[in-house]
Amino acid sequence: MAPFSERDIRRPERLETHDETGDFPVVVKSGNRLVETMMAHHPFDVVGWDGYYYPWAMSIHDFEPRVGRIHLPPPVHQTFEGPGFVLCSFVPRLFDYHPQAIPAPYNHSNVDSDEVLYYARGQFMSRKGIGVGSVTLHPRGIPHGPHPGTYEGSIGKRATEELAVMMETGKYVH
Numbered sequence: 797m798a799p800f801s802e803r804d805i806r807r808p809e810r811l812e813t814h815d816e817t818g819d820f821p822v823v824v825k826s827g828n829r830l831v832e833t834m835m836a837h838h839p840f841d842v843v844g845w846d847g848y849y850y851p852w853a854m855s856i857h858d859f860e861p862r863v864g865r866i867h868l869p870p871p872v873h874q875t876f877e878g879p880g881f882v883l884c885s886f887v888p889r890l891f892d893y894h895p896q897a898i899p900a901p902y903n904h905s906n907v908d909s910d911e912v913l914y915y916a917r918g919q920f921m922s923r924k925g926i927g928v929g930s931v932t933l934h935p936r937g938i939p940h941g942p943h944p945g946t947y948e949g950s951i952g953k954r955a956t957e958e959l960a961v962m963m964e965t966g967k968y969v970h
């Protein structure tokens with residue numbers, strides 16, 4: 797059911813070595829405690845890479861959207877989940893395909909999570925005054941939804957080219 801494949805996750809391919817010497821403070825945070833250690837060389841002065849602890853990346857363009865006959869709820873856009881948050885990807889996709897479907901999402905209120913959206917590309921059907929680079933915040937408990945007129949405007953639309961990222965805060969139990 798995952799909307800992307802493990803093959804889409806990119807691992808580091810190149811080792812960038814820094815062999816400078818001098819005073820390099822390294823601050824380690826463990827829980828609520830910070831510990832500083834002074835090193836005589838850059839901490840990235842390494843010659844190899846091994847193990848399973850490394851940074852990784854996945855492109856939003858590799859996220860494969862799901863589409864339904866009628867409107868599917870936001871969890872179908874979920875990409876990652878961490879302690880206290882989820883990330884969702886809104887990517888170019890076909891809209892709901894029932895002949896009487898209304899593609900614009902319904903009004904809703906998140907009982908216990910804040911919602912932050914970053915609009916990266918395209919036209920955003922349900923919102924007026926939103927452009928590329930806009931950020932919106934919908935605090936928990938506050939009802940929100942498509943702006944007036946956007947429901948009607950969405951009827952008959954076949955697809956969207958929008959690209960947006962959403963973060964929802966909260967405690968999730970699955």
Ligand SMILES: [Fe+2]
Binds near residue numbers: 904911934940
């Ligand atoms: Fe929302």
